[in-house]
Amino acid sequence: MNAFVKLRTLSVGAVTVGGIFACGVYNHQSKKNVVIAKTVEARNDTGKYMAEPVTPMAKLAADSSMQSSMELFIMGVQADLCRALEEIEGKRQFTVDRWERKEGGGGITCIMDDGKVFERAGVNISVVKGNLPPKAVEQMRARGRKLEQGKTLPFFAAGVSCVIHPRNPMIPTMHFNYRYFEVEQDGKKIWWFGGGTDLTPYYLDKTDVTHFHRTLKRACDTHNLSYYGKFKKWCDDYFVIQFRGERRGVGGIFFDDLDTPSQEEAFAFVKECANAVAPCYLPIVLKHKDDGYGYAERQWQLLRRGRYVEFNLVYDRGTKFGLFTPGARIESILMSLPSSAKWAYKHTPKEGSKEHELLQVLKNPKDWV
C-alpha cells in the first residue's frame, strides 16, 4: 500500500510540475529537469511534503478511504505548487506552519510574504473534523443539501486553498480551492466535492485570460463536456461584489456539491482541476514578472485589492463559514487577504483607460474560449 501511495503522489507531482512547462511560455529546458528531479525526490520520501500530514502517515498509507486519499492528494498539490513558486521567486522560501485544531484535525499553512515576485502567496491545506453547528448546516440546506434543520451534525472536511498576490500589477492575483466534505446524518455519510480556480487581473491581457480559461476548459472537458460552461457561469455568478455590480475578476470555474457520477470519478475531476492550476497560472506569472510599471499602476492594484478584501469579507462563503466556525484558524482563513489594500472615495477610471477597460469586463463577464 505504501508503494501505491508513493506512486500516486509521484504521478500527481509529475503532472503538476510537468504541466507548468507544457504551456510553452517558460522554456528553460535546463531548469525543467532540475525541478522535476527535485519533485521526484520529494515524492520518494513522504517526509518531503511541506510538513508531516495532519493524519499520521502510517494511517494514511494503510487506508484507502476518500478521507485519506484526499488528504494525501492535497498534501501533494501543496508541496508541488510551493516548490514551483519558490523556483520562480528565487531565494525566498515558504514559511511552513503546521497547526492542530483543538476540536479535531489541523492543517499546514505555507506562506510567503514580501517576496520579489510574490507580495503574498499562501497555500493552505486543512483536514478537520468535528460537529457542524446548526448555522453551518443551515447554509448547506440553503444550497439544497438534504440535511435536517437545527441539528448539529458530525462532519469531515479536507481541502487545499491558495491565493497568490504578486507584486507586479501586470500579474493577476490567482485563487483556487478544492475540497472534500462529509456530513453524517442518521448514521449515513453524505459526501461531496467543491472547488474552483479563478483569476483577478489588474490590467487585462486577453491572451492570458484566454489561456487561463482554455486550460480550465481542457481539464473540464476530459470529464464532462457540460462542466466548463456550467462551472464558468457559476464562477461568474459567485465572485460578484453585489453592492458594486462588478465581479472580483475575470472568473474561471467554480462548483460545489459535486457528488456525481461516482465518488471516484468526482475525485478524478477534482484532481484534474487542481493539477491544472500551475499550467493555468504560472506561465502568466513568468510572462509578466519583469514588466515595467509605475506609481499609478501600483495605486490601481491596491484599490482593486481593496475590492478583493470587500468580496472576501462580505460575500465569500468559505471565508464566512470559516470566520463563524468555532475553533477555526483565523490566520489561515484570512491568508487570502492581500498584504496591502487601499480605498478611495468614488474612484472612477477615465473612459478609454486600461483601468476602465478592466472594469467593463468586471461588469460584463465575457466568454474567453
Place this chain on the structure above:
Amino acid sequence: MNAFVKLRTLSVGAVTVGGIFACGVYNHQSKKNVVIAKTVEARNDTGKYMAEPVTPMAKLAADSSMQSSMELFIMGVQADLCRALEEIEGKRQFTVDRWERKEGGGGITCIMDDGKVFERAGVNISVVKGNLPPKAVEQMRARGRKLEQGKTLPFFAAGVSCVIHPRNPMIPTMHFNYRYFEVEQDGKKIWWFGGGTDLTPYYLDKTDVTHFHRTLKRACDTHNLSYYGKFKKWCDDYFVIQFRGERRGVGGIFFDDLDTPSQEEAFAFVKECANAVAPCYLPIVLKHKDDGYGYAERQWQLLRRGRYVEFNLVYDRGTKFGLFTPGARIESILMSLPSSAKWAYKHTPKEGSKEHELLQVLKNPKDWV
C-alpha cells in the same frame, strides 16, 4: 419659524465649536474668536451649511416635525465639525458631494483625503425614506422591535456619521454616528434614536482615553445617570471582532432603540452626545498631531486599520444594513474604511511592547472614568 431655526442651529454651533476649546488643550485665544465668528456667520445664512439640505430649506423651516428637526440638527453637526477639522488641517478643505437617492431622499458626503493631519476624514449625513425590505425588518425584529415578520414597511432615517483616520499613528481613529429612525406599521409611526461615539487608538495614551470617556460620561449624566454605564458596556460589547477575540478600540458609548423618556428628551440626549464629539476628540488630535513616529509605528497603524476593515465589513450592523439596502450609496457607506490597510500572517507584538499593551486593553476592556 425661520428665526427659531436660526437660533437653534446657532446655539448648536456655539456649543460644539465652543466645546472644542473648552478642554484647555488648544488655547490659541486669537484663533478661537475667529472660528466662533465664522460659525456664527455660517449659521446666520442657512446657505452656509456644507450644501443645500436634502429636504428643501423652506419645508424644513416651516415644519416642526422630528424629521425636520433632526435633519437641521445633523446639517449643523456636519458643518461645525468639518470647519473645525479644516481649521486643524490648514489649507485643505472638505470635498462636498451632495447626492440624491432614486428611491427617496439623499445625503451630503464631506470627505477629506490625503491631508497632512487627516489621512482620511469623512462626515456624512443622510436623510432617506422608502420601504424597508423584509430582511432589514428582520434585523430590527432580532433586536426586539415589535415589527411584523416578512413585511415591507415604509421608513424614514436621518443620521450623521463620521470616521476620522488621522495620519499620525499617535492620534486615534474616531467614529461617531447619530441617527433617528421611523417605521410605519398599520398606519402608526414607531420611532427611535441610536448612535454612539468611539475611539480606536494605535498606541494607548491613558490620559486621552480617560478624557474621551469622561467627556462622554458628562454628556450622558446630564440626561440619565444610568446611561453612561449602560452605553459604555453596549459599546464594548458591540465593537468586537469576534473571531479575533478583541475589540476594535477602547470604546466609548453606543446605544440603539432609544425611545424613552419622550421624543423631545431622547432628541435632547442625542444632541448632547453629538455636541460632545468635538470636545471628546479634537483635543487629542491637537495634542498629538506633531508627535514623532517612524516606520514601525506606521506599519502597526496599517495593521490595525486592517482590523478596522474586518470589523466594518464583517460585523458592523450599519455597514451591513447599508450594503444590503437596494439603492444605498455604497461610497458613503464605505467612507468609513481607511484609505490604506495591511494584513500580515500571525502578527504578534512582543510582550511588553506598546503594541502589546494596546492589545491587552482591546482584549480586556477597562473602566476609564
